[in-house]
Amino acid sequence: xxxxxxxxxxxxxxxxxxxxxxxxxxxxxxxxxxxxxxxxxxxxxxxxxxxxxxxxxxxxxxxxxxxxxxxxxxxxxxxxxxxxxxxxxxxxxxxxxxxxxxxxxxxxxxxxxxxxxxxxxxxxxxxxxxxxxxxxxxxxxxxxxxxxxxxxxxxxxxxxxxxxxxxxxxxxxxxxxxxxxxxxxxxxxxxxxxxxxxxxxxxxxxxxxxxxxxxxxxxxxxxxxxxxxxxxxxxxxxxxxxxxxxxxxxxxxxxxxxxxxxxxxxxxxxxxxxxxxxxxxxxxxxxxxxxxxxxxxxxxxxxxxxxxxxxxxxxxxxxxxxxxxxxxxxxxxxxxxxxxxxxxxxxxxxxxxxxxxxxxxxxxxxxxxxxxxxxxxxxxxxxxxx
Amino acid sequence: xxxxxxxxxxxxxxxxxxxxxxxxxxxxxxxxxxxxxxxxxxxxxxxxxxxxxxxxxxxxxxxxxxxxxxxxxxxxxxxxxxxxxxxxxxxxxxxxxxxxxxxxxxxxxxxxxxxxxxxxxxxxxxxxxxxxxxxxxxxxxxxxxxxxxxxxxxxxxxxxxxxxxxxxxxxxxxxxxxxxxxxxxxxxxxxxxxxxxxxxxxxxxxxxxxxxxxxxxxxxxxxxxxxxxxxxxxxxxxxxxxxxxxxxxxxxxxxxxxxxxxxxxxxxxxxxxxxxxxxxxxxxxxxxxxxxxxxxxxxxxxxxxxxxxxxxxxxxxxxxxxxxxxxxxxxxxxxxxxxxxxxxxxxxxxxxxxxxxxxxxxxxxxxxxxx
Numbered sequence: 001x002x003x004x005x006x007x008x009x010x011x012x013x014x015x016x017x018x019x020x021x022x023x024x025x026x027x028x029x030x031x032x033x034x035x036x037x038x039x040x041x042x043x044x045x046x047x048x049x050x051x052x053x054x055x056x057x058x059x060x061x062x063x064x065x066x067x068x069x070x071x072x073x074x075x076x077x078x079x080x081x082x083x084x085x086x087x088x089x090x091x092x093x094x095x096x097x098x099x100x101x102x103x104x105x106x107x108x109x110x111x112x113x114x115x116x117x118x119x120x121x122x123x124x125x126x127x128x129x130x131x132x133x134x135x136x137x138x139x140x141x142x143x144x145x146x147x148x149x150x151x152x153x154x155x156x157x158x159x160x161x162x163x164x165x166x167x168x169x170x171x172x173x174x175x176x177x178x179x180x181x182x183x184x185x186x187x188x189x190x191x192x193x194x195x196x197x198x199x200x201x202x203x204x205x206x207x208x209x210x211x212x213x214x215x216x217x218x219x220x221x222x223x224x225x226x227x228x229x230x231x232x233x234x235x236x237x238x239x240x241x242x243x244x245x246x247x248x249x250x251x252x253x254x255x256x257x258x259x260x261x262x263x264x265x266x267x268x269x270x271x272x273x274x275x276x277x278x279x280x281x282x283x284x285x286x287x288x289x290x291x292x293x294x295x296x297x298x299x300x301x302x303x304x305x306x307x308x309x310x311x312x313x314x315x316x317x318x319x320x321x322x323x324x325x326x327x328x329x330x331x332x333x334x335x336x337x338x339x340x341x342x343x344x345x346x347x348x349x350x351x352x353x354x355x356x357x358x359x360x361x362x363x364x365x366x367x368x369x370x371x372x373x374x375x376x377x378x379x380x381x382x383x384x385x386x
Numbered sequence: 387x388x389x390x391x392x393x394x395x396x397x398x399x400x401x402x403x404x405x406x407x408x409x410x411x412x413x414x415x416x417x418x419x420x421x422x423x424x425x426x427x428x429x430x431x432x433x434x435x436x437x438x439x440x441x442x443x444x445x446x447x448x449x450x451x452x453x454x455x456x457x458x459x460x461x462x463x464x465x466x467x468x469x470x471x472x473x474x475x476x477x478x479x480x481x482x483x484x485x486x487x488x489x490x491x492x493x494x495x496x497x498x499x500x501x502x503x504x505x506x507x508x509x510x511x512x513x514x515x516x517x518x519x520x521x522x523x524x525x526x527x528x529x530x531x532x533x534x535x536x537x538x539x540x541x542x543x544x545x546x547x548x549x550x551x552x553x554x555x556x557x558x559x560x561x562x563x564x565x566x567x568x569x570x571x572x573x574x575x576x577x578x579x580x581x582x583x584x585x586x587x588x589x590x591x592x593x594x595x596x597x598x599x600x601x602x603x604x605x606x607x608x609x610x611x612x613x614x615x616x617x618x619x620x621x622x623x624x625x626x627x628x629x630x631x632x633x634x635x636x637x638x639x640x641x642x643x644x645x646x647x648x649x650x651x652x653x654x655x656x657x658x659x660x661x662x663x664x665x666x667x668x669x670x671x672x673x674x675x676x677x678x679x680x681x682x683x684x685x686x687x688x689x690x691x692x693x694x695x696x697x698x699x700x701x702x703x704x705x706x707x708x709x710x711x712x713x714x715x716x717x718x719x720x721x722x723x724x725x726x727x728x729x730x731x732x733x734x735x736x737x738x739x740x741x742x743x744x745x746x747x748x749x750x751x752x753x754x755x756x757x
Contacts, residue, residue: 037516040517041516041520041521042520042521042524043520137399138401141401207514207515208514208586210514211739214739216409216513216514216742217409288516289516289517290517290584291515291584291586292513292514292581292586292587292590293513293514293515293590294589294590295589295737295739296739297737298589358583358592358646358650359641361592361593362592362641362642362644362646363593365594365644366596366642369596
């Protein structure tokens, strides 16, 4: 067998292993989410199928695969069926280059981070196409919302990753983890960590940013018309993307498979990485249980007015530190200072008596509405009389 | 955004929301005209749950009509029974035993708390918070269990009778009410801490669906929706009935008339209702729970209008009797129906996401809107 042939074989086996691994990860995430949310909400979560309800997710997956696959009559059938793959495949392909340990990676690309960004952006196309091809107004609304949201939140994600790349002087995941040495980047660039995590949650559309499939507004958004296996693919993609955000947080900011007390044996290293990842996942679930959903304009405001400036600050800070060769703690200071400003504003807000704060919110919202009120050419609300 | 360029013709999108939309709380239907995500027009359609309760009443005896009232506002059944039996009693000039009056008030206030808890939970769900609904259902369940213990049914109680109650409460009623009230205080506190001043929740509900006091009055809003606009109108205070004048309670009001104020009023009312329950249980006299006299109500010829403070607002019953054992005509003024009138002015220039928050804050029950 030629070298190339062996290479293709290796990658194929790797992809197969990854695919199966990700299935298990998804099932574990579904179970974990349901159990964890149950605990937070004063209930027990699934208990009936298997011990501790462990097989509930498997049962649900089987049910989905056996369900009739319905597509709406006026839908653009071909696009309708391709769209789930357009969402899933990019979310899956990025795993090619993500390492679980120094040697445990399908393809250790030099431009790993770039590869990740390039492919994760692609899933937006799938979302919009899914919304458009469903021939449902809710789906269209959800599709457009997803386009707006995902495009806006790509920028802070990319900028946060860029600052890490500048710091590590590499786009290779393994090298970035190794560059962190004993001090994880969470301590060096807390700013980038916060921006990445918030934008990441928005990117995978989890509460409080689940605007594009908001159950109570657009009833599932782009996915509203999907059923059975095609819906399952979207579902799978959502969980895989959640996991990738958590895993990247662990790799790029929490030191990956390393800990501050020397080298770990391989198995322990992978376990450590997964432990960190699941910890981040739990935080994401915890946020989901605590917050209502933002409105689309508030989401845009948060992204463009806060996260993007902060992420650019992180890039500039990292670049300046690297260019002048300042000691690493100076970057911590810079980054923490940049983070302190919004934190301070928030703390000051929280200190205010709650009722006062609520009043101020009302006054601001009313004033905002008065400012942005449409001019007379906009038709007024029709009356139902008659 | 609409453009001023005459060359560029933009068409508003019609979005049909309901009757099978999760945020319409039943079978309400709004046809929204959208300019992007902004609402420029709204047409509401009702009637999907019309069962003709008022007409059916004309063929039922007065005692049987109580069961129809259970099914109007099906999350505050006892409050509905209450207003109907009071109407018949007024027509007959019946004197209800004091113990029955107290027990009615206790049960009706418990049902008010249950109804408000349901509102708080589902409203949080409407704006995207998934946890409060679990807490409030847990607490509502305590009330439902108590009701089951007392009346034998969880929802359709048929417990209030013309002239009193079906039977006296079980012997452990007082201790169970005390336990439930203590649990409820804790539970409502918990939801309050989680939700009320949450940044995102404030951002989603403050300044949304604003309706000022004058408009609120002129559109016929009542109940928490009216009080949210700062009008302290409460039938229990302003046209007091049964033994409500013997209790010390406040009427919480809002300030801006927005969604959050309507939520806030309901939240505070839970505490006020719990206060009333405690006071009533402390004063609860012994004695019969049913007025003497004939078993079958046969009010004299005449008509009567009686209203009461339901969790959703001012419910009114207009009853015409021709002297037989069946009503000649029955008309209900359902608060949800009248409150819905305010929906369209509130939706003006709101976003789609706000439409859900605004409709939710009106807290309609379609069983009552459509009757």
